[in-house]
Amino acid sequence: MPTLGFLKKKRTKDSTGSRDLDSPSSPSKETSFQNPPSASSKTGAPSGTKSSGGPHHSAHDSVTTSQFTQASTASSKPSEPMKAQQAYATPQSSPEPYQQTQHNAPSIQNLIHPTNSNQTSVPASQAMQYGQPIPAAQPQVRVTKGKYTLADFTIQRTLGTGSFGRVHLVQSKHNQRFYAVKVLKKAQVVKMKQVEHTNDERRMLQQVKHPFLITLWGTFQDAKNLYMVMDFVEGGELFSLLRKSQRFPNPVAKFYAAEVTLALDYLHSMNIIYRDLKPENLLLDRHGHLKITDFGFAKEVPDITWTLCGTPDYLAPEVVASKGYNKSVDWWSLGILIFEMLCGYTPFWDAGSPMNIYRNIVEGRVKYPPYIHPDAQDLLQKLITPDLTKRLGNLHGGSKDVMNHPWFAEVTWERLQKKDIDAPYVPPVRAGVGDASQFDKYPEETEAYGQTGEDP
Template sequence: MYVDPQRNNEVRKLNLPAIQKTEIPKKHQQEQSNMNDNNQQVSDEMEIDPDTEQQEVQKQELEQSQIQHNEQTVTTKETQTHTDKPPPAVSTKFLILGKKTSGKYNLTDFQILRTLGTGSFGRVHLIRSNHNGRFYALKVLKKQTIVKLKQVEHTNDERRMLSVVSHPFIIRMWGTFQDSKQIFMVMDYIEGGEIFTLLRKSKRFPNPVAKFYAAEICLALEYLHSLNIIYRDLKPENILLDKNGHVKLTDFGFAKFVPDVTYTLCGTPDYIAPEVVSTKPYNKSVDWWSFGILIYEMLAGHTPFYDSNTLKTYEKILNAPLKFPSFFHEDAKDILTKLINRDLTKRLGNLQDGSEDVKKHPWFSEVIWDKVLARYIETSYEPPIHQGQGDTSQFERYPEEEIDYGIQGEDPYGFLFKEF
C-alpha cells in the first residue's frame, strides 16, 4: 500500500454466530506438526538479503514449492459452488505458515527520504539502504491505531501472506521489524505509481490496454488462489506499475488464507461481491467478481454500481442490472457478464476449471499466457521516470511530519505483533 485511500475504504467486522470447531484426526495433526517443522527449516535457511537478489529469487521458488507440497496434505478441498446450506465446520488449525521476517533489519539500516502515501494506520516512506544504496518502500503502521480499529488479525495476515508469496506481478516484502509504537515492513519500491493515477489521467483505457493489465492481474490472482489465499481488495489503487510498466499487486491488508470459506465484510464498497454484502459465507470467487469490476472500470472510467451513498452502492450490487456503455466490445461485455454474475454456479473463475475458464474466454483469445508470465509482452505504457534514482515523480506530495520511529520502552501491544 502506497496510499490507503480513505475516500472509499470501509472495514466492518460482522457479529456472526461462532464457527463450530472440529477436532482434526491425529494423522492430520502429525502432518501439521511436520508442516511446521519443514517451514521452520525453510525459514532458517532462506533469509532474504537485498545484496543477493539473484539467489533470493531461487530460494523463494524452492520455498514456494515446499509450501505448496505441504498444503496439499493438510488443506481441505476448496468450495467451488455456492450453497444456502449451513457452512461446514471449520478447523482453526488450518493456517498458512509464513516464514520468519523479524530481526533482520532495524531503523539504522535505512535513510528515510520522503513520504509516498498516508493512511489511517500510518505512512509509507521512500527509504534508501545504508548498505547497498538501493531504494525501498517502508510501510509504517501504528500499533495503537491497529488495535483501536480492530485490525490486528488483518495486519498479521498481511505479514504472513507477503512472507510466502513470490510472483512477477506481486510486490515483494524483504523483512519486518518493530519498536514500542510502530511496526515496519520493508518492501520493494515500485516507482511507476498506481494504475489508479494513470486511469484518472487517461479517463479510460482502450480495449487492448485494459486487456494487457487484466492478463497480468489474472495470473497474480490465479497464483494466490493456488495457495488458497483470497486477496479481497482488488482495485486500481492497489495495483502499481514497475519501471517497465508491468503491474505489481500491493497492499495485502485484507488478504487471507482460506481453504474453505470465510465471513468478514471487508474491502472497498464498489468492488465487494454480493455474497459478501449479504453476509453469506464466501470463498475465492469474490476475487473474480472484483476482477470483473476492475476490467469494467478500466474500460469505462467508472465502476458499474457506483453511488455517492455507500448503502445505495450495496443495493445496486445486490439488485441493479449490469449496463454497458455503447463503445464496449462484444467480447468485453460477455466476459464481464460472466464475471460480474450474482449466481456463483455461473460465475467465471468459480466453475470446474477455475481460472482456466477466465483465460480461455474469447476476450483473451490473442493472449499468450506463457509470454505474459515471462514478461515478454511489450508494455502498454512505460512510466516517465529515471530508473534506479529513487524517482518519486509518479507519487503525490504529502506534508512531512515529525516522526518518532525507533522509540524503545513500554510496549503494551507488543504481544499482538510477535511475528514482526
C-alpha cells in the same frame, strides 16, 4: 441485506519488486545505474507504495467490519473535495475519445502476436498460444531474509499516508538501493481492530513470490510502530493513470486484466483470497508491468469465510449479504476492475451513499455502454453475476475458464508470465535513483521513529 453504514478512511499502499533483488542489508553488487535495462528486460523492476493520493469518492475507500456504522451517520457527513485530475468520470453515452499524452500513449503492438520488425518472432512450438494457458504455478513458500532496524535505512520522503500510518521511501545504507517501508502505528491498528488483518498481511506476503505481486523483505518493530520493508515500485498507481486517461482502450485494459488474472491464479493456488482488488492497489513498475500491493485484507481460506471487508464498489453480493464466500469474490472484483478500466467508472457507483452502492450490488443490474467490445461484455456478464454456479473462475475449470475466454484470445500467457510482452505504457521515471515523481507529496511525519518505552 444488512444495515451497513460506512466510515471513510484512507488506505496506505505497499510496495514491491519483481524478482529477488539484493536484501536491504546486503552489500551493494552494483556501482552504477547508468544503463537502465530495456523494456523487455527480465531484471527486477523496483516497486513502490502509496496511499490513495487524496480523497476520491467513497466507493474506493476500503472498509472493514469494524468500520461499518449507522447509515444515517455515514450519509450525513460532508463529502471531501475531489482532486480535479482524479475525479470519477461520469457515465455518458458518448464519452470523449481516449486522451493520449506524450507519456501515456499506449503502444500495444506486442500485446497481440508481435509484428514489430525489431522483434524476433516466436515459433508456435515455443510460444504457448491462447487457448492453452500455462500450467498452474506450484505454490512455494518464500522465507524473508534477515532482521532490519531503522539504523539500516535513510528515510527520504513520504510516499503515502493512511489510517494506520504511512509509507516512506528509504535508502539502504548497505547496498544503496531504494526501498519502501510501510509504518503502522500499533495504537491505531489496535483501535481499528486490525490486529488480525495486519498479522495476515505479514504472513501472506512472507509466503508469496510472483512477478505481479509485491515483495516483502522483512519486518521489525519498536515500542510504537510496526515496519514492513518492501521494494520501491517507481511507476505509481494504475489509478492515477486511469484518471488521466479517463478510460483505457480495449487492448490496454486487456493487458492489465491479464496480468491480474495470472496473479489471482497464483494466489488461489495457495488458497489465498486477496479481497481488495482495485486500481489504487495496482502499482506500475518501471517497465509498466503491474504489482499488486496492500495485502491487508488477504487471507488464507481453504473453503469459506464470513469476514466483511473490502471496498464498497468492489464487494461481491454474497459479501454484502453477509453470506459465507470463497475465492469467487476475487473474480467478481476482476469483473468490476475490467469494467472500470474500460468505462472510467464502476458499474454500481452511486454518488448518494455507500448504502445505495450496496443496494445496486444486490440488485445486480449492470448497464453496459455501447462502446464496450462484445467479447469484453460477455466476459463481464460472466464475472459480474450473483449466480455462483455461473461465475467464471468459480466453475470446474477454475481460473482457466477466465484465461480461455475469447476476450483474452490474443494473450500468450506463458510470455506474459515472463514479462516478455511490452507494457502499453512505460512510466517516465529514472531507474535506480529513487525517482518518486509519480507519487504525490505529503507532509512529513513529525513523530520520531525508534522510540523505546511501554509497548501497547
